[in-house]
Amino acid sequence: xxxxxxxxxxxxxxxxxxxxxxxxxxxxxxxxxxxxxxxxxxxxxxxxxxxxxxxxxxxxxxxxxxxxxxxxxxxxxxxxxxxxxxxxxxxxxxxxxxxxxxxxxxxxxxxxxxxxxxxxxxxxxxxxxxxxxxxxxxxxxxxxxxxxxxxxxxxxxxxxxxxxxxxxxxxxxxxxxxxxxxxxxxxxxxxxxxxxxxxxxxxxxxxxxxxxxxxxxxxxxxxxxxxxxxxxxxxxxxxxxxxxxxxxxxxxxxxxxxxxxxxxxxxxxxxxxxxxxxxxxxxxxxxxxxxxxxxxxxxxxxxxxxxxxxxxxxxxxxxxxxxxxxxxxxxxxxx
Numbered sequence: 001x002x003x004x005x006x007x008x009x010x011x012x013x014x015x016x017x018x019x020x021x022x023x024x025x026x027x028x029x030x031x032x033x034x035x036x037x038x039x040x041x042x043x044x045x046x047x048x049x050x051x052x053x054x055x056x057x058x059x060x061x062x063x064x065x066x067x068x069x070x071x072x073x074x075x076x077x078x079x080x081x082x083x084x085x086x087x088x089x090x091x092x093x094x095x096x097x098x099x100x101x102x103x104x105x106x107x108x109x110x111x112x113x114x115x116x117x118x119x120x121x122x123x124x125x126x127x128x129x130x131x132x133x134x135x136x137x138x139x140x141x142x143x144x145x146x147x148x149x150x151x152x153x154x155x156x157x158x159x160x161x162x163x164x165x166x167x168x169x170x171x172x173x174x175x176x177x178x179x180x181x182x183x184x185x186x187x188x189x190x191x192x193x194x195x196x197x198x199x200x201x202x203x204x205x206x207x208x209x210x211x212x213x214x215x216x217x218x219x220x221x222x223x224x225x226x227x228x229x230x231x232x233x234x235x236x237x238x239x240x241x242x243x244x245x246x247x248x249x250x251x252x253x254x255x256x257x258x259x260x261x262x263x264x265x266x267x268x269x270x271x272x273x274x275x276x277x278x279x280x281x282x283x284x285x286x287x288x289x290x291x292x293x294x295x296x297x298x299x300x301x302x303x304x305x306x307x308x309x310x311x312x313x314x315x316x317x318x319x320x321x322x323x324x325x326x327x328x329x330x331x332x333x334x335x
Contacts, residue, residue, distance in 0.1 A: 033240035034210075040234045043083055044109055050133045052126050058082070058109035059102040059130055064093035070332075071139055073127065074101035077147025077178070077315075079248060081108025081238040084146065087321035088328075095329060096142075102130055103238075104152070106251045112242040118250045120257055124155040128168055140171040144328065146317060150178025151258055151265065158268035172335070174328055176279040177287055177314050180266065181299070182259045184292040186285060190216050194249040201249035208245050210236050222283050222311040225319035269300055276303040277331040279324055281312035304331060 036044065047060045060082055072092060076084045082101035085092075092099045103110040104123045131137050145153040153175065159167040179185030190212075194201050214232045221227060227235070239245055258265065269276065278296060282289040297305065306327035308320050317324045 031209075033243075034233055034237045036237055037230060037234055039086075040083060040237060043086060047082075047109070049109075050130060052105070052129050055105060055111040055113065057102055057105065057111070057126055057130065059100065060089075061134065062089065062093050062099045064096045064099055066097075068095075068097040069139075070096045070142065071098040071100065071136060072096045072142040072144055073131070074099070075127070075143065075145035075149025075152050076101065076104070076107070077149055078251065078254070079107070079239055079244075080235050083108065083234065083238060084315070084317060088317055088325045091321075091325045091329075095332065098136075100130070100134070102127065104148070106244065106247050108238045108244075109241055112244045112247045114243075114247050114250065116247070116250060118247070118253060120151050120155050120254055120261075123152045124159065127152065127156060128159075131168060138169070140169050142171050142332065143173045144176075145174070145178065146176045147178045147314070148254060150175045150180050151254060154180060154265035154268050157272055158264055161268055161272050170274055172275040172277075172332065174277040174279060174331055176316055176324070177281050177284050179255075179258065179287050180269065181292065181295050182255075182262055184287060184295055185255070185258075186288060187255060188216060188220070188286070191252055191255070194252050202246075205246050205248050208248070213239070220284070220286060220314040222281070222313040222319055224311050225313070227318065231318075266299065269303075275331070275335045276300065277306065277328075278303060279306045279308065279316055279327045281308050281314060281316040281319060283311055283313040286314050304334075306330070 043060075044058070047058055049056045049058055051057070074082065074085045076082050081103045085101050089099065105126055106112045106116070106118050128137075131139075131141065143153050143156065153173055156168050157170060157173060160170045179187075190204075194204055210233070213236050214229075217232070217235070218226055239248075280289075280293060282293070284292075293305070293307075296303070308316050308323050308327065312320045312323070
């Protein structure tokens with residue numbers, strides 16, 4: 001009898017816990033996205049949207065040097081947005097006639113449809129569509145990319161190499177801290193779980209919060225150049241916009257795509273004759289030194305490389321904006 005009474009009380013206790021947990025979990029899952037900071041709000045209001053196959057894509061387009069023919073298009077990384085470039089934006093406008101950046105589909109202020117088969121091929125087509133929208137399809141474009149954007153740049157380079165009608169005409173390409181080689185790429189644990197999580201992925205994306213995000217992202221920055229809490233909130237606000245946290249697992253399929261299409265994308269880099277440069281934060285745990293750099297130099301012996309200070313890591317344009325900008329200007333002014 002005593003045992004039966006104990007079991008009854010235990011069942012009642014679990015029922016009470018369940019009744020309490022359900023509304024708490026429901027409230028947690030419906031936490032609204034954070035308010036945009038004044039700086040991030042200004043970034044959004046100064047940008048524009050265009051439509052790609054019924055989807056709204058956010059972009060920035062700033063006029064710079066009068067009389068210069070030069071155009072640079074910036075391609076951001078995962079899981080952030082075009083706002084990654086804000087620290088070097090003004091510096092770029094002092095050199096280029098047009099400075100253009102977009103939020104890829106699924107990122108930042110762009111639409112984040114679900115379910116959707118996100119792909120590098122579609123993101124490259126969106127870049128091409130944006131330049132047609134701006135009337136720049138026949139202009140020679142300088143590409144500056146980071147992380148995920150490096151892969152999009154590789155696909156654009158492949159199309160340029162094939163000389164397909166209506167494709168982008170690329171004048172130069174500068175990559176930075178992207179896993180362009182699957183064999184030297186070291187994704188974070190959460191990325192591994194999400195890209196191959198199956199039924200677990202939707203649960204993880206819904207449970208993700210600012211604490212999990214900030215704890216996961218901070219280690220990819222150098223120890224002396226880590227973002228402030230307000231900067232992390234800006235990144236998280238961009239992800240939470242349009243429920244972007246719910247498509248992270250779909251976006252991460254680019255890691256599998258990169259393995260599948262390695263020959264196409266690495267081959268494009270190795271075979272073109274345009275100027276190519278790489279800006280590298282050597283403390284990057286995702287593309288570690290020296291393995292990544294050794295393979296890069298072996299595969300692309302004609303490419304030039306800028307290695308930033310030893311303590312600079314995966315986000316060099318945010319961690320060392322002046323060093324990054326100087327490295328890029330040195331490359332652009334070399335041809």
